[in-house]
Amino acid sequence: MKHLRFMIMGILFGITLSKGEIISWYRIQEMFRFQSFHMYGVIGSAVVLGILTIQFIKRTKLKDAQGNYISVSTQEPGYARNLIGGTIFGLGWAITGACPGPLFILVGHQGWPFLLAILGAVAGTFTYGLFERKLPH
């Protein structure tokens, strides 16, 4: 069980997003209606702390547990890919009220109906893979 530590991090993440109500369909609706600071506070504080953390990692040349320099992966460039892909994801996010993390959390929190959403997401990923070369990136 050399990956046990990742499972423990997952448990912490699942509890955090549950107790923070980030998995609530209502909180996502509230966010897309700009009617509360809650979700912006969650994402905003995570990003501000994340920026400080990554700057610290880069400036101190911090090493990871195996003694390698920590590298933070960069994202794929392209307006079409990020804007169209992002928009399609956003449409789904506002329907399910959950991005991928919360979809998994909701399986544990609410039960099996959310396995249908996971199934849908796997089917969507598969469909993207089929048409990847024909889509603008």
Next chain:
Amino acid sequence: MEKILTFIQQPWPWWVSGPLIAYVMFSLLYFGKGFGISTNFKTVCCMLGSCKVSDFFCFNWRDQVWNLMFIIGVVLGGFVAAHYLTPDMTVAISASTVNDLKEIGIVNPGTSYLPEEIFGSDNIWSLRSLVFLVGGGFLVGFGTRYANGCTSGHAISGLSNLQYWSLIAVVGFFIGGLLMTHLILPYLIAL
């Protein structure tokens, strides 16, 4: 001990949840991994043999076992939170959200984590519920792979790493979310 449990059982404010998310991202980096949850959908496709139909799914899924363990933990975390840490499932959303949602046909906004009439297991085989779960899930899976990341990869990791293309992706997330919420969702709820 009981006092601590009662304290944890309250809803957590944003300034507790947000920093903990940043901590999870840092822990993954410290153990040599990148925070990216939607990648697991791709891994599942690969494990199911999708490599036969598209090169996109040809990679060694064993490199992603840590991430699958992470999401197993995520599911467990949701279970623990629901069954042991949340005696009161009401979500204190704003009064204006409650009103707006009532207007488009949601029965009791905020009395639980999500609308039972759509996501509850009693109504699951209705057309509306299948559209919300399977249809919504499909868009999430397709869109995150197209954009190469979801909220964890783009909004949290990408923005933290000051990535321009993640900002563009997050702009996309909001374009889609706003279009759905304000233009399309009322029709889906009316199904």
